[in-house]
Amino acid sequence: MNHVDLNMFGSLPLTLWQLTKDRRYLNLGLPYAQTQWQVPADARPEEKAWADKGYSWQTRLWIDDMYMITIVQTQAYKATGDPVYINRAAKEMALYLDELQRPNGLFYHAPDVPFYWGRGNGWMAAGVTELLRYLPPANPHYARIMKGYRAMMASLKNYQQPSGMWNQLVDEPGCWAETSGSAMFAYAFITGVKKAGWMPLLMARLPAKPGWPWWAM
Amino acid sequence: MYKRSIIFLAMWLPALLAGAQKNVLTGFPKGYTPEEVGRLIAYRMVYSKHALHAGKWIGYPETFFWTGALHYAQLTNDKLLLGFLEKDLSPCLPPKRSCCPL
Numbered sequence: 001m002n003h004v005d006l007n008m009f010g011s012l013p014l015t016l017w018q019l020t021k022d023r024r025y026l027n028l029g030l031p032y033a034q035t036q037w038q039v040p041a042d043a044r045p046e047e048k049a050w051a052d053k054g055y056s057w058q059t060r061l062w063i064d065d066m067y068m069i070t071i072v073q074t075q076a077y078k079a080t081g082d083p084v085y086i087n088r089a090a091k092e093m094a095l096y097l098d099e100l101q102r103p104n105g106l107f108y109h110a111p112d113v114p115f116y117w118g119r120g121n122g123w124m125a126a127g128v129t130e131l132l133r134y135l136p137p138a139n140p141h142y143a144r145i146m147k148g149y150r151a152m153m154a155s156l157k158n159y160q161q162p163s164g165m166w167n168q169l170v171d172e173p174g175c176w177a178e179t180s181g182s183a184m185f186a187y188a189f190i191t192g193v194k195k196a197g198w199m200p201l202l203m204a205r206l207p208a209k210p211g212w213p214w215w216a217m
Numbered sequence: 218m219y220k221r222s223i224i225f226l227a228m229w230l231p232a233l234l235a236g237a238q239k240n241v242l243t244g245f246p247k248g249y250t251p252e253e254v255g256r257l258i259a260y261r262m263v264y265s266k267h268a269l270h271a272g273k274w275i276g277y278p279e280t281f282f283w284t285g286a287l288h289y290a291q292l293t294n295d296k297l298l299l300g301f302l303e304k305d306l307s308p309c310l311p312p313k314r315s316c317c318p319l
Contacts, residue, residue, distance in 0.1 A: 005270075005276070005277055005318075006274070006318035006319075007318075008277050008280060009274075009275055009277075009280050009317060009318045011280065011281075011284060012275070012280045012283055012284050012287075012306070013306065013309070015284050015287055015288075016287065016302075016303060016306060019287060019291055019299065020303060022303075024310050024311075025306075025310075028309060028310060028311075028317070032318075068277065071281075190242065193242075194242075
């Protein structure tokens, strides 16, 4: 369990534990959340440096992480009730927002990959939504994360295509429409509309032709 | 009095608009309801093969797909689907622990 892409697996048994209350799934899932914050002896210096500041040693500032890391930590919080997990996820999310969110509210794939990749922005949109659903508003990072969510949603409305979808590169009109990013954006919008107080009144209008075919009817 | 009515109306406006917004999320045409679309997607977990990462581990696309199917089973109270999804994960449990990332 030494990589974001492996640790995220824990979110599945942790979800199953909540549905079945079979302890074997809790025991299977929890180590994936725990080892994300336990620096291995052979970790590289930069990994240790992230851990010393209270972040996951697996931090790499790729937007994908903001689903992969938050989903397993949030599920560990839901499964155990221990706030340590969701507090970590919130601290990590606040860092990523500060480092990666651009003035237009969207996200580059990584600092050295300056493109608004649709699926990657979808990870971010779904990850921040999933985190805000369960993060107690008293958390010191709550306001920062909500601000990041609102900025992203306000921007995404402007890039929605006439078909109701978003493109492979969000800001490139010549790119093809991409389903996975569009679905994750739709999830983020729908959740925000259903949650009182997530969107200021003027923003709480759904995009004219939101992301799914049934909205185009 | 007049002023008070305006204020009273203004107080209700956000709630009224919020209500109108939520209506967009109901009354779908047949074949497009979240239940129908969700079922088509969730049941793919039953009959599609595992897409193992590097041929040995349950990777992130399948993890999140599986979790989505679990949510669908829970929300629609589909015990048959939930049972299948759970049974399918059992090889991951000790002592076999096959297919789960180490």
